[in-house]
Amino acid sequence: MQTPGGWPGNLWLEGATLVHLPAEQPRPEARPRGPAKRIGPGFLNPAMAPARTRSVMLLADALEHDWLVPQGAPIRVLDALCSTGVRIRRWRQELPEHHIGRVVLTGNDLDAHALDWAMASFEAHPSGRPTASRPEHRQRAVKPREVEGVHFTQEDARVALLRGGWQWVDLDPFGSPMPFLDAALQGMARRGVLEVTATDTAALTGSSAASGRRRYGFHGMVDHYAHDDAVRVLLANVALAAARQDREITPLMALFDGHHVRVSVMVRTSKNGASAVHDRIGWRIREHDVPYRFVQHPTPEETERGSGPMWTGPLWHAGIAGRMTEARALALVRPKAGMVEGWRNQGLVWGDDDEEHAARETKRGVRHIAEAAGIMAMDGHATTLLNLDDLPRWTGTGRTPRLQHLIDALHAAGHAAARAPDLNPFIVTDAPFDAVVQTAQQM
Ligand SMILES: C[S@@+](CC[C@H](N)C(=O)[O-])C[C@H]1O[C@@H](n2cnc3c(N)ncnc32)[C@H](O)[C@@H]1O
The missing domain is CATH 3.30.56.70 (N2,N2-dimethylguanosine tRNA methyltransferase, C-terminal domain)
Known part of the structure; x- marks a missing residue:
């Protein structure tokens, strides 16, 4: 392996995982928010830490509650735009010990430097946990690189996705995920989880009308419903793309988190489910007797005071979101006793106040979710x-x-x-x- 330029940078802790930040990246603030200034390849956006935490929690929940694959069966996971592999390293490090051997991980990115950084991070800080056995790989021109049982590939994400059979796909591009959506759905097993991030919030909230219309077919209205609209517009686009492939979606978790939208959905092959997709798509019409109504086919007059089309069905899964509690987050992703001490000896600068801030941010990342789960799982109507x-x-x-x-x-x-x-x-x-x-x- 080539030592990546700039290695080792500075040590930082995200969740219970030691990461290397590029030396040029300033130490993250106690409350990182918004799209931090990208300083080049290998940059880690600390504001995405809560989203990565929820990603660890969701996969942990699937493993512990057997809602994706039968008890004990492996799950094939692809992080299609993994950059320096922090999400993958967090899964390796933080998923429950009892289940980690079932998680067959592949990370992919086009950027050679980011992948070198991911490999170097793994080799410098092996999790030492059981690795999954993976089926023999189909013949490939370029063999994946492997560390701790994790495969890393350097391909266009669409090529990696189309290799197929993925039961868990993470799509976290810069900007809109739309260029990758069809390939992601095509590459999924008959049943799988798709997690999609979009950072082009101006298009999704309606504040950039032209890009909203172009990318998402969305007519927006910028008011207090813009965040909820953004989540529902992304879901509608995922649902319609899935329907074109005879697949239906069930939202598990969907949030507007400051500067990005992230939706996690179960995708299943079902012609009947796919045919019914339009039952759950409509417009939000602002009204005089109530703040808004969801309407499936608005009149021209209604569209003038409406936004859409968007997903009007449930946004979350009650059981899964109901288990996303602050206590669960802390138990899963904060370092266990003695870990930080060991990392300090390796050069991590991490005081009690850092740990306190990190715990607070961990709780913030799931705050209000469990309490709202039952209602957010109801139909929007x-x-x-x-x-x-x-x-x-x-x-x-x-x-x-x-x-x-x-x-x-x-x-x-x-x-x-x-x-x-x-x-x-x-x-x-x-x-x-x-x-x-x-x-x-x-x-
Ligand atoms: C927002 S970053 C991913 C961040 C990462 N998921 C994380 O949590 O740290 C987007 C990544 O997509 C990669 N990328 C952009 N276009 C790509 C493509 N067509 N195929 C594969 N990777 C691509 C970039 O190199 C970059 O690392």
């Missing part, structure tokens, strides 16, 4: 999402109730209600909208 700051306009009281007080009052009235995970104060509930207004007026 059955729930209302409301930014609390919009409420006085509807109640006419001129007052904004405390979010938790409103949730408690709705619970007391027999409704489901929770805070939706967003930086802004959103409530999501199954209560009819007039009941929300009445409850708020009585507070």
Whole structure:
């Protein structure tokens, strides 16, 4: 293996995994947010750490609760644009010891430097955990590089995806995932999980109308629903691409997280499911009697005050999202006793305050998810999402109730209600909208 230029850079801890940052990359802040300035190949975006944490949690959940493959069976995983392999290294390091031997990992990227960096990181810090046995590889012009049972390939992601048989695919490109979507779906087994990141949020929120229309066929409206729209627009595009291949999707988790959208869906081969895709696609029409309604076929007048088309079905899976608790995140991805001490001896600069910040960020990455899971798993037609700051306009009281007080009052009235995970104060509930207004007026 070639030592990559700039190696070893600086040590950093993400989750319970020691990573090497390029020397030119500044030490991540305590609360990294947004699209950090890319400083060249091998750059690690610390703001994506919570998304990688949820990725570890989701795969751990599939392994422990047997919802993807039969108990004990292996799962073939491809990180199609893996860069320096941090997600793969986190899976290797942080998935439950009991199951790690079932996870057959492949990382792919076009960038030679990033792959060298990934290999060097693995070799410098082997997890020492059981490796999966993998079936003999089909003949290839270029043999994959292998470390700790993980294969690394340097191909266009579409070529890697089309090699096929993947039961878990991660798509994390710069910008839009659309150029890779068809190949990803084509390369999936009859049943698999597809995780897709999109960082072109201007297109998905409607703030860049032309690119939204061009890439996603989306007519947007920039208001308090722009984040939820972005998630639903990406889901609709995944669902429609899947339907073209006789596959149906079931969303497991879908979030707008600051500067990116990430959706995780189960994909299954099903002609009937694929044919029904349009039942779950529609428009969000802003209304006078309620904040919005989902409508399948809007009139021209309605499209003027609407955004769409978008996914109107459930956004999450109740059971899976319900297990994404702060306690679970901490137990899975924070270093076990004694680990940090060992890494400090290898040169990691990591104080108690770093550990405290990291634990806080870990919790933040899943905050409000488990509590909202049951409601986010309902059909969009059955729930209302409301930014609390919009409420006085509807109640006419001129007052904004405390979010938790409103949730408690709705619970007391027999409704489901929770805070939706967003930086802004959103409530999501199954209560009819007039009941929300009445409850708020009585507070
Ligand atoms: C956003 S980064 C991936 C970050 C990575 N998933 C992580 O969590 O650290 C996107 C990567 O896609 C790679 N890339 C861009 N176009 C590609 C293509 N057509 N095929 C394979 N890799 C590609 C880039 O080299 C880059 O490393």
